[in-house]
Amino acid sequence: MNKYLLFVGSLLGAVAGGIGSAQAQDAQALYNSKACVACHKVDMRLVGxxxxxxxxxxxxxxxxxxxLAARMKxxxxxxxxxxxxxxxxxxxEEARILAEWILQQ
Structure with missing residues (x-):
């Protein structure tokens, strides 16, 4: 029974991790499609x-x-x-997604 619970817990963790990763990739793609890229980078200061x-x-x-979402808009x-x-x-929605993504950097 314990092996089963461990397996299920690991499986759920992997699925949740994949969802988080997919959301991060979607946010990254959104960032790349907006004017934000002209002034901001993830790990270096640019204009902002x-x-x-x-x-x-x-x-x-x-x-x-x-x-952050309000300031962006x-x-x-x-x-x-x-x-x-x-x-x-x-x-x-875009501002919310980007703000949450920025705060995870």
Missing amino acids: PSYKEIAAKYAGQEGAAAV QGSQGVWGPIPMPPNALTD
Whole structure:
């Protein structure tokens, strides 16, 4: 019985890991299809901060994904320096997906 439970648990873990990986790939593809790539990279500062810098700044903060999604859609200024980030043409769902992905970097 214990071997069976261990097998089922391992199988469920593998399936859940695959789903997370697929979602990350979808978010990466979304990022690559948007204007974000002109100013942001995952692990290096370009015009704007890297996504790893953003993730570190907002780590553990309640509501961080909603804040980032709103800033992506509406634009922002002064959060990371004097260069403003213009509003981006994103749906609410796209902004949410990207914000959650950024926070996982």
